[in-house]
Amino acid sequence: ITVWWSRAWSSAAGPGRLDLRGIYPPIATPFTASEDLDYPKLEENLHKYAQIPFKGLVVQGSNGEYPYLSEEERVEVVKTVRRSLPTDKLLMAGSGCESTRATMKLTERMAAAGADTALVVTPCFFKGRMDSRALIQHFIKVADCSPVPVVLYSVPANTGLELPLDAVVQLSQHPNIIGLKDSGGDITRIGLIVHKTQAQDFQVLAGSAGFLMAAYCVGAVGGVCALANVLGQELCDLERLCVSGCWKEARVLQQRLIEPNTAVTRKLGVPALKQAMEWFGFHGGACRSPLQPLTEAETQQLRRDFSSNGWL
Amino acid sequence: ITVWWSRAWSSAAGPGRLDLRGIYPPIATPFTASEDLDYPKLEENLHKYAQIPFKGLVVQGSNGEYPYLSEEERVEVVKTVRRSLPTDKLLMAGSGCESTRATMKLTERMAAAGADTALVVTPCFFKGRMDSRALIQHFIKVADCSPVPVVLYSVPANTGLELPLDAVVQLSQHPNIIGLKDSGGDITRIGLIVHKTQAQDFQVLAGSAGFLMAAYCVGAVGGVCALANVLGQELCDLERLCVSGCWKEARVLQQRLIEPNTAVTRKLGVPALKQAMEWFGFHGGACRSPLQPLTEAETQQLRRDFSSNGWL
């Protein structure tokens, strides 16, 4: 495959490369009872998150229910977060759409709205045709036009496809693609991605708290974790233990986080994340339809998954 | 589950129920070289389709690349088709979005643009939470507000989920939900859906030409078939043979259609459909990115799948 971009650009990219290391909550989007955006509650959450040593925030990862927001809403939420966010914190904005042209346009709007970096999910509707060739073309076009660095985003539980390893390796050479959020959790794959992209200073972020410690172990530099909306300080503690090599203490903490994390992701999803946020002093509230509130049995299950690990 | 709508409405719905019987091409969307909508080419295709005894057209099924069109474009294409379409042909317009609120709004716009019926795909991004409860709520809300009858749309190859049978049966009782386009191709399921919805005069359409004859055999009333963009008359012939009980002739024709159909759907997708359209005198053209043109090897495979069955 031909390399489209200039080598001069590439070699220049190294020194100034945006440093992604750290923990990011992919923030939930609060709605009113009538399912409209609730900006005051969003800002209260942001105010509380400012007390936690996050590296930054992800706005409109999957947990932000971005597929349920209009393009205008997506941009407006980013603007709102930008106004509240201290300048030393990164704002990573999800700008992925199904078509390349829509993704390019939204990425530019996100940059204009204040995003430091764009998180671009794999398009997935025609999954039978989304092979490496198509995905590489897509991400190159987006990265070529993006005013801010691009982070790739692979989340097979939602999209039904994984960004293939050879595509990641190829794309890691693009000067404007600086990392990957991998939510699939295949630790062998994550280790291999780190290995095969080490010449590019490519930065891998664990996409879930369940395998955060293991990801650090094999070379990831941080995590974008739904659970950080709820137990943000604890995830920053886990980061610190991993980075400082306190693996035994890290293991104890990591193990207590797996069940709560699974509950708010794979098992019960965004409605559970928002419910747990309420228990821990944040505004979660309802989801937009068709996401339904938890049933009573699901709520009890969620509570058990936190309480049996000593968090409630 | 409670039934939300009025029984009076339900009993009144029977007599005037829209008759869906027949064959529909889910029309492809032509683009210019710069990926803009090419309305003149669309109209030339429509002019040619008018010579074929279709029951109507599906605008913005998956083959129309609807996830790559903006909302404005989706509505504009429907208006364009409506202007060209004889009044005795049905216009079935795809109006599904991820959120219920967006789907409701787009369905209303599609009706205003001239759609006779709305084809509503299952939302799928948070597939782990799209159980029967969520999907039933979604479709009921859409059907409650839709000015035109709703046809459910299950297409697991693209969405990664199948509308569960119990949800179909429950939704078939809604007076404004009149049928299902099933693209999954599980003939046992299709037979069972016909069986369990027979009291509701619920109309099942085969979502692909590969199992069209078998679907008629177990009680489907028609088909929405990508291949009808290419071999439309032949699919109408197959319909006639099935409806008139000429099963032996039908079988011969059906068998010759399987490989071409698989080629333009599961195997090579929309780019192949558009390429084959070119060979048969229609305007296909390119797809929007990230869909890529066929490789040379894929084009040869496609040609073989048509020629080895006597179509080229």
Next chain:
Amino acid sequence: ITVWWSRAWSSAAGPGRLDLRGIYPPIATPFTASEDLDYPKLEENLHKYAQIPFKGLVVQGSNGEYPYLSEEERVEVVKTVRRSLPTDKLLMAGSGCESTRATMKLTERMAAAGADTALVVTPCFFKGRMDSRALIQHFIKVADCSPVPVVLYSVPANTGLELPLDAVVQLSQHPNIIGLKDSGGDITRIGLIVHKTQAQDFQVLAGSAGFLMAAYCVGAVGGVCALANVLGQELCDLERLCVSGCWKEARVLQQRLIEPNTAVTRKLGVPALKQAMEWFGFHGGACRSPLQPLTEAETQQLRRDFSSNGWL
């Protein structure tokens, strides 16, 4: 791929080819309370099956729990059935093992024990390596040495793999391979197999009652149906309606059989088949461990699936 066998043999094979047309129950294997083979109960079942116009019996399809029988038991059961079976009924004996050498040996023993034809399942343990190349080699070696004609057997629900279409087409040219039992139920695939093997007079059997009518519709010649252990006469009635072109009556009957069939196969499996056999006057009894008896809730579900369709 080279064709290994002699063309002379091949051309000679046509006239005398074993005729598989008709319905076969893949008979269940009765056990005593201590999980030993219960030959008297087996013979009582055989006596009752003799009253039903089956084409023959399948001994040690999946429903016979063959993976739980020793090689000696597998052969002994075939001998027992052969002694009871009228000479005008076919005995199709499952002889598939994981290794080619074991399959070859068992196929020879089955023929010696009185099998008219051998049903050979795809080996599946190393599923990542069971591509067409490996499977074609396997079946050719078995067919080359088998004293009786071989029927291929694809059952993805149990094996996790489907015998690829290109392998079926290639193998259909072997003079000692006369057909396929396809339990996957993909009716598009079944139609295409019939189409691409028509020059070989290759005989396709539906592997489940749920898609029996549709399979006849696209060109299958019979069915091996678990449900025939319970509703054997009804399945023979369905066969007669399909073969004689009474599609409307066939459809009514087929639809009533889908839920009972799904219950004793995909949904609740062999324990449900054996429970239903008890209700209909046959000996089912327990399964060998690790198969567990139905729970009370499962038994009620099973009863509903029969009674709601008018069978109980």
Next chain:
Amino acid sequence: ITVWWSRAWSSAAGPGRLDLRGIYPPIATPFTASEDLDYPKLEENLHKYAQIPFKGLVVQGSNGEYPYLSEEERVEVVKTVRRSLPTDKLLMAGSGCESTRATMKLTERMAAAGADTALVVTPCFFKGRMDSRALIQHFIKVADCSPVPVVLYSVPANTGLELPLDAVVQLSQHPNIIGLKDSGGDITRIGLIVHKTQAQDFQVLAGSAGFLMAAYCVGAVGGVCALANVLGQELCDLERLCVSGCWKEARVLQQRLIEPNTAVTRKLGVPALKQAMEWFGFHGGACRSPLQPLTEAETQQLRRDFSSNGWL
């Protein structure tokens, strides 16, 4: 779920529990050109493995092609290994069969043949019925009768099912079940299993070299790794680095092992493992049919996966 065994037994089990910590090659089974067992070559391999600081050997894990061996052969291979193996090395023998009764019998034979512990794979043929209830019953019956401790074995790539977490936790309380070989590689699950079984001193072994370091990181105590047949010393080095907390050095080594490991497991399987063994001075040889030798292209791929990581 009731606990069937005596608490007295359970409490007594702790002190004498067999210590599984360390690295085990699941040894390949050499065959002659005619596919017979080649005991002299097996013994030469064993002689070489004796130079490597393995904790022991696994005889008849999947890489031993156990589904292709007769019961007699399986036992005979274990006897042969036992004769060669120093008494301070553990012999873990695969004794899983599809039926509980066959597994119980073979486990007893393996113990008599000299196995220190039995590795019991999940039965899998009727995968739709192999829920926690069935699997728990199966393993309890086997563990109750086994003269040696039992290690559970979950290998979804071959069996198509994963031993559910709740079943593992329940079974970890059985005094004669001492650990799990987990080949699925879901590091979140492995961490959670360690967490939820810590009161039982349950020992988890990574089932593949690709995630060995990550597994140590979250609490595993060793690994059964196909690649140890080829790069045994290197895997023992990796173990030492992990156990002694040299995570940076461990990471470098781990990363170089991922591609060779994937090549001899998921990507190219046992034939590749045996080919690589030849390159590294061991006897691999052919596999039993239906496993086919590598194609020329596959062999080149395999070589690249070793050479690009500096091993060839």
